[in-house]
Amino acid sequence: MATLDGIIEPIYFLITSISFIILSVIQYKKFGKTRETIYLIGLSVFFLCSYIAIILKG
Numbered sequence: 001m002a003t004l005d006g007i008i009e010p011i012y013f014l015i016t017s018i019s020f021i022i023l024s025v026i027q028y029k030k031f032g033k034t035r036e037t038i039y040l041i042g043l044s045v046f047f048l049c050s051y052i053a054i055i056l057k058g
Contacts, residue, residue, distance in 0.1 A: 013051035020044035 024040035031037065 010051055010054040013047050013054065017044050017047035017051060020047060 020040050021044045024037055024044060027034070027037045027040055
């Protein structure tokens with residue numbers, strides 16, 4: 001994921017965010033609104049905000 005110089009590409013944050021969104025939709029359809037679903041939604045929002053912050057900074 002990261003190169004030897006410590007740079008993490010922004011696309012990894014977007015891919016991770018989309019993955020968490022997909023997982024939260026699957027979790028919500030199977031079990032409804034549980035603590036785990038809210039956690040997955042929070043992670044997806046966090047990674048999406050991180051992606052936007054990196055894009056705006058760079």
